[in-house]
Amino acid sequence: MSTRRFKISFIKDVNKILRQNIREWGMYIALLVIMAIFTITTKGVFISSRNIGNLINQTGYIAVLAVGMTLVIIIRHIDLSVGYLSGFLGAVAATAMVSWHLPVYASIALAVALGVLAGIFTAFLVAQMKIPAFVATLAGWLGYRGALQLVTMSKGTIVIPNAAFNAIGNGYIPDIPDIGILPGVHKLTLILGVLVILLFIINAINNRRKMRAYNFEVLPMHLFIIKLVFVSALVGGITWVLAGYKGLSWTTVVVLIVVLVYNFIMSRTVLGRHIYAVGGNPEAAELSGISVKKITYVIFGSMGMLAGLSGILFASRFKSATTTAGTLFELDAIAAAFVGGASASGGLGKVTGSIIGALVMMSLTSGMNLMGIDISYQYIVRALVLVAAVVFDVATRNREKE
Amino acid sequence: MGEAIPIVEMRNIRKSFGGVQALRGVDLVLHHNEVLGLVGDNAAGKSTLMKILSGAYIPNEGEIFIEGKKAHIINPWDARRQGIEMVYQDLALANNLDVAANVFMGREAVSVKLGPISIMDEHHMGQETQRLLDRLKIDISSVRLKVESLSGGQRQAVAIARATAFNTKVTIMDEPTAALSVAAIGKVLDLVRELKAQGCSIIIISHRLEDIYQVSDRMMVLRHGRKVCDTPVAGDIDDFRERVVAYIIGARDDFAEGVSKQPNNEHEEVQDIVH
Numbered sequence: 001m002s003t004r005r006f007k008i009s010f011i012k013d014v015n016k017i018l019r020q021n022i023r024e025w026g027m028y029i030a031l032l033v034i035m036a037i038f039t040i041t042t043k044g045v046f047i048s049s050r051n052i053g054n055l056i057n058q059t060g061y062i063a064v065l066a067v068g069m070t071l072v073i074i075i076r077h078i079d080l081s082v083g084y085l086s087g088f089l090g091a092v093a094a095t096a097m098v099s100w101h102l103p104v105y106a107s108i109a110l111a112v113a114l115g116v117l118a119g120i121f122t123a124f125l126v127a128q129m130k131i132p133a134f135v136a137t138l139a140g141w142l143g144y145r146g147a148l149q150l151v152t153m154s155k156g157t158i159v160i161p162n163a164a165f166n167a168i169g170n171g172y173i174p175d176i177p178d179i180g181i182l183p184g185v186h187k188l189t190l191i192l193g194v195l196v197i198l199l200f201i202i203n204a205i206n207n208r209r210k211m212r213a214y215n216f217e218v219l220p221m222h223l224f225i226i227k228l229v230f231v232s233a234l235v236g237g238i239t240w241v242l243a244g245y246k247g248l249s250w251t252t253v254v255v256l257i258v259v260l261v262y263n264f265i266m267s268r269t270v271l272g273r274h275i276y277a278v279g280g281n282p283e284a285a286e287l288s289g290i291s292v293k294k295i296t297y298v299i300f301g302s303m304g305m306l307a308g309l310s311g312i313l314f315a316s317r318f319k320s321a322t323t324t325a326g327t328l329f330e331l332d333a334i335a336a337a338f339v340g341g342a343s344a345s346g347g348l349g350k351v352t353g354s355i356i357g358a359l360v361m362m363s364l365t366s367g368m369n370l371m372g373i374d375i376s377y378q379y380i381v382r383a384l385v386l387v388a389a390v391v392f393d394v395a396t397r398n399r400e401k402e
Numbered sequence: 403m404g405e406a407i408p409i410v411e412m413r414n415i416r417k418s419f420g421g422v423q424a425l426r427g428v429d430l431v432l433h434h435n436e437v438l439g440l441v442g443d444n445a446a447g448k449s450t451l452m453k454i455l456s457g458a459y460i461p462n463e464g465e466i467f468i469e470g471k472k473a474h475i476i477n478p479w480d481a482r483r484q485g486i487e488m489v490y491q492d493l494a495l496a497n498n499l500d501v502a503a504n505v506f507m508g509r510e511a512v513s514v515k516l517g518p519i520s521i522m523d524e525h526h527m528g529q530e531t532q533r534l535l536d537r538l539k540i541d542i543s544s545v546r547l548k549v550e551s552l553s554g555g556q557r558q559a560v561a562i563a564r565a566t567a568f569n570t571k572v573t574i575m576d577e578p579t580a581a582l583s584v585a586a587i588g589k590v591l592d593l594v595r596e597l598k599a600q601g602c603s604i605i606i607i608s609h610r611l612e613d614i615y616q617v618s619d620r621m622m623v624l625r626h627g628r629k630v631c632d633t634p635v636a637g638d639i640d641d642f643r644e645r646v647v648a649y650i651i652g653a654r655d656d657f658a659e660g661v662s663k664q665p666n667n668e669h670e671e672v673q674d675i676v677h
Contacts, residue, residue: 214528216546270510270520273499277507280496287494288508289479347498 013220023348023396027340027356028234034360038367046367049245052238057169059362060251061086061313064258065329066336066354068306071262071299073337074279076346077126077133079300080330081118081140082307087326088148089115090311094158094321095151097165104165112308118144119304120297127296141330149323158321169317172246173253186247193239197232204228251313255355258306263351275299279347332361335382338389343397360385407470409434409603410455410486410572415464417450424450425461426627432572437594437604439614439621439635443650446624448607449491452574455605456488457481468571485571489561489578497550501542502531504549505564534563538596555586559593566597573597574605579613591617611643623649630655 018025038046045051065082072079089111096107118140125136152158160166175188182190204227211218219227242248266272277285278295286292310329315321340357342349364385368378412430416423425447432438442448453459455466457478466473468484475481481488495504506527513523531545540559542552549557558578565573578594579587587610594617597604608614614621615635623631623646631649635642648654 210525211546214532214546215544217544265519268521268524270512270522271518273503273507273510273522276499277496277503280498281494283492284494284496285507287478287490289482290508347496 010222013223017219017223023341023393024353026392026396027353027360030339031356031360031363034363034367038363038370042367042370045370047241049241051366051370052241053245053249055359055362055366056238056242057249057251057317058366059358060169060249060255061310061317062329062332062336062362063255063355063358064306064313065310065333066340066358067258067262067351068303069330069333070337070340070342070349070351070354071266071275072133072303073334073342073344074275074346074349075295075299076279076282077296077299078334079122079133079137079140079303081122081137081144082303082310082333083326083329083331084141084144084148085115085118085304085307085326086311086314086329087321087324088144088151088311089118089308090315090325091148091151091158091321093165093312094160094315097160097162098158104162107165108312111312112305115304115306115308115311116301117304118307119300119302122304123297123300126300127293144326148325152321152323156323160315160319160321165312166316166319168250168254169313169315170319171250173248173250175247184244186243186245189239189243189247192248193235193243196239197235200231200235201228251317254309254313258309259351259355266351271298276347281347331386332358332382335386335389336361338386338393341393343393344390345397357389408432408467409436409469411467411470412451412455413465413467415451415454415461415466417447417454417459417461424627425454427464428624428627428629430455430622430629432603432605434603435598435601436620437598437606437618439618440605440607440624441609441611441614441621441646441650442624446650447627448624449576450627451624452488452576452605452607455481455572456486456574458488485569486574487565487568487570487572488574489558489565489576491576491580495549495557495561495564498548500546500548501535501552501560502527502545504560505531505534505545505567507564509568530567534567537600538563538566538593540593553586554582555589558582558586558590562590562593562597566602570602572603572605574607576607577609578606579608579610587613611646612639614646615639615642621646625650625652625655629657632656 035047065086069079069082092114093107093111096102096110097104102110122133122136122140125131125139126133172186173188175186204224208218208224218224242252266275274285274290275295275298277288277290278292282292285295311326314325318325336357337349337354338344338357339360340349340353340355342354361382364382365378368381373381408431410430410432412428414427414429415425416427417425424445428447428451430438430451440448440452450459454461455475457475457480460476466475468486473484475484475486478488496507499507502524510520511523511526511530512520513526514521528545535542535545538559540556540563542556542560549560552560562573562575562578565575575594578590582590591613594604594606598617606614606618618635620632620634622629630652631646631654645654649656
């Protein structure tokens with residue numbers, strides 16, 4: 001009898017929490033459902049170590065764009081130019097290494113610096129000239145596409161012979177020397193995974209204690225534990241799968257650093273708070289002494305920088321710069337941001353969410369490729385997912401207002 | 403008003419937008435710990451006058467004195483530095499942030515500063531906000547609640563609390579009771595009384611004469627960009643309302659050319675005090 005009552009109250013709790021936090025949890029559910037479907041339809045190939053490793057490496061160049069795009073969307077703008085900007089900057093890095101014989105780090109620095117400049121130029125159009133970001137970055141889309149074709153015109157494809165550069169997109173972190181236990185498993189990856197799980201649990205418990213000190217309603221204990229177990233199992237599972245292939249790739253390391261840095265800035269620093277304030281109510285932010293212009297410059301500058309990084313990851317992964325590099329990256333990044341919980345009306349969105357969104361978009365691509373689905377249907381499916389994410393955003397926002 | 407020097411004095415303020423004269427030489431005095439009601443019909447110039455004081459507009463002519471010292475207020479940050487805060491009618495709050503984040507918006511407490519990156523002191527901000535809400539007897543269950551989940555009255559209370567939080571000398575409230583339920587209006591008026599009891603000086607713009615009557619010590623009526631009445635709030639509410647409406651619609655005018663010479667004016671002694 002008492003277990004039954006517990007069950008009922010438990011289901012009620014889950015229901016209530018799901019309804020209240022559907023915005024935050026929807027993407028995790030979507031990711032799990034998509035992964036489960038592809039695992040079944042590909043008879044397990046999708047979830048294999050090799051495929052997941054490749055999937056995460058492919059997600060890298062979209063994921064860093066999605067992080068920047070989420071910030072752009074938080075302050076109520078959009079950036080359509082980042083796809084070809086990323087392709088163009090990758091081509092610049094390739095040209096710098098191949099034709100100008102610059103060292104790897106200088107070529108990377110050059111691409112990233114040019115990206116920041118491009119972002120600042122966009123911000124100038126948007127913040128100073130008051131051009132809608134949609135139009136300003138559509139011009140960028142055209143311009144950078146032209147620039148990309150210009151850079152790659154003479155050779156078509158610039159092959160990058162530099163091993164160090166190509167390792168960014170294809171290499172894996174070294175393992176600690178074999179000591180006899182767990183042969184064939186990447187031990188450093190496992191250790192890092194366990195560290196991440198521990199940090200997550202400590203952080204979650206600390207947060208919960210803090211929120212309770214402010215009389216804030218927190219998850220009931222049993223649900224809190226389920227959440228911890230769920231996330232730990234997810235991270236642990238991915239770590240195990242990765243450790244079974246070649247371990248953590250350098251791409252993943254780059255993405256993790258970007259996520260950690262951006263997440264810290266957005267949640268703990270004054271700059272992050274100001275970005276959310278500008279997104280929530282620009283007039284109020286301005287009246288409170290926050291310079292909306294300055295924030296706009298910072299956001300588009302960071303977007304440009306991440307576009308440079310994305311271009312490098314992509315060029316490195318394919319060991320070359322091509323005339324079509326970066327095509328439609330911007331739409332994947334925008335879709336990832338929306339799937340990851342950013343709101344079209346601004347002020348909402350998390351860095352961690354955009355990574356989940358990017359994983360959703362790349363899982364779709366990877367899964368459909370494995371299933372051999374024609375590219376034309378793939379575009380349509382991705383379009384439907386984007387629409388679904390935005391409809392979901394609008395629907396949950398409307399319900400919150402009621 | 404025991405203090406000799408008023409906390410705010412505006413002299414002969416003029417402001418025009420294109421060909422329209424919004425303010426034609428308005429004087430305003432606010433004493434320490436006084437609540438001044440500012441009324442008038444639409445486009446009478448109330449909001450323009452207050453936006454000049456809060457730095458949103460720059461006057462074409464006229465001077466502002468804060469505690470007897472001439473002040474140059476050219477933007478909202480200037481005004482804020484001088485201790486003048488305005489609670490805007492459309493609630494200058496960010497709905498996506500929690501109560502503490504809104505109270506500290508633009509002046510976040512910093513624990514560690516590393517070059518351009520300043521790490522926020524969330525604990526300090528949370529505690530200070532809780533203390534502020536307690537002091538003003540504002541009933542909100544947690545400072546970590548997002549503003550979008552609060553009621554209209556609670557939001558107004560947060561906006562007012564925020565304006566009075568940082569050594570504010572003068573708080574200007576633009577229609578603080580507009581679009582609120584009756585119960586919420588009562589709470590906002592209680593909050594104004596609480597602020598006065600704690601020594602604040604306040605200017606309230608309102609269309610609701612009963613609100614002005616309930617909380618103000620003195621009131622000013624503007625009409626067509628001119629001051630037409632400046633009088634202590636006293637007497638019976640019906641009488642008060644009738645009198646004020648007469649000024650608002652232009653049936654009476656204490657400051658018209660030659661009017662102050664008329665012997666039958668009951669407010670003449672008030673003017674003598676003010677001038």
